[in-house]
Amino acid sequence: MIQAVRKMPLSALAGLVITLLFFLMALSAPLIAPYGLGEVVGKVWEPSSARFWLGTDNIGRDLLSRMIYGGRTTIFIASAATLISFTIGSVLGFTAVVMGGWCDVLLSRFVDLIMSIPGLIFALVILSVVPATILVLILVMAFLDATRVYRLSRSVAESIYAMDYVEAAKLRGEGTGWIVLREILPNALSPLVSELGLRFIFMVLYLSTLSFLGLGIQPPSTDWGAIVKENSDGLVYGITAALAPAIAIATLAISVNLVADWVLSLTTSLKGGRS
Template identity: 60%
Template sequence: MNLRQIPLSACIGLAGITIFVFTAALAPLLAPYQPDAVVGSVWQAPDQSFLLGLDNLGRDMLSRMVYGARTTLVVALTATVAAFVMGVVLSFLAAVCGGVVDFVASRINDVLMSLPTLILALVILAVLPQSTLVLISVMAVLGASRVFRLGRAIAMDVTVMEYTEAARLRGEGPFWIVFREILPNTLAPLLAEFGLRFSFAVLFLSTLSFLGLGIQPPVADWGGMVKDNKDGIIFGISAALIPGGAIAILTICVNLVTDWGLNLTSSLKGGRGDV
């Protein structure tokens, strides 16, 4: 594809995502201090030594922002990938197998989706040991319920196509049909949904950290940084606005790229239909 065909909004989104990814990958090289090192007074104003100032404990905001990008991106991306693996595989198997498998999986998914996601996550995380693995697992299971709904809907359309029926007549098993017939023909909507789910994972993780049940201190993440510095807003300190702005910018960039992907998918489908 010619780069000139990519709209400006998508270019901005791609550039923003690239900056965030490189910042997270090169965190030890870019951060001037260790993220948990106290290097000055509380909420010290930005200067030549501390470009973004210091936080509520006297830690360098720039260093914590850089390391927080790594934590936020890795946890959100891992949870999103795990949610898609679970949701796509289970939904496609339910659509292919039908019967009892489809009924049981769909009813369990309906129960999960009927419960408020944030409240359910808070209850589970309050009971289970607080660790990054538990956090990712909870986010993945709750995200998989949304992926299951979309995956089953698009898989049901593909399972009635002639090539899928031909695979059944050849005696192919459910896993062969899922990975060789259904998945290649449903990648476009799934990739678009992946972008939306990733944006939601970033916001969801930040919300959990803000409420004290996400990433635990002293590990730096953007939601926790907003929580730590929120009291400074009363005194005109903007430390809480910096990680909040980063969360908003990352979400907007992902949505810009996702919108471009949706429009591109729609135009390709329209082009095929006109031929």
């Protein structure tokens, strides 16, 4: 494992460094942002300068500061929603396999029902009725994504549950909790960790889409999708303020994807080496 980490490809290393920089930026946003989140400090859509590195936005706020604070919100919501969705989805997926019978059928059919509804439309309906607070956004996104995690975790757990060491644990009289936590979970971590990065990127894109449609983060808070929406009118006049958050979203997506691909290839090679 240590040798594999040392042989990390340059692309994966670059992705890891960029991802860590984004997360460090999110954690230290109040310390590194030149101006306040809603502070009007210049004219409308000023170009890049020594004072405003990325220029100003549609009402004269420093775009770099908005980007830093928006990145903090985007990364926090996407991370929280991803962790919740993986916790709920994996627990329910493992439980469905271990319990079997009516429990498996009931959970699987409920997940099929939710997945039959387009996720974006489902979220838009909920957010048009419920206030779009940060907590509501996290819960809605996590609920919708937990169905996909359930499918993955159930599929992985189903193959693990048929292994001899699980049968041995059942013959020893181990309970359901022991089998899930000590037998299934450790062997299912590799595909789940690989999928974790991809689902995180999906959450970033999902949140940005909701904010661009006006049902995501509400003022005075902001995220990258909301910044794109605020400055999209400037594209008609050649103002590139809307491109900065779009580039940030794409950069984060690519960097996390590079790391996820490396983790997947690493776990595959380790499995091949053990076999």
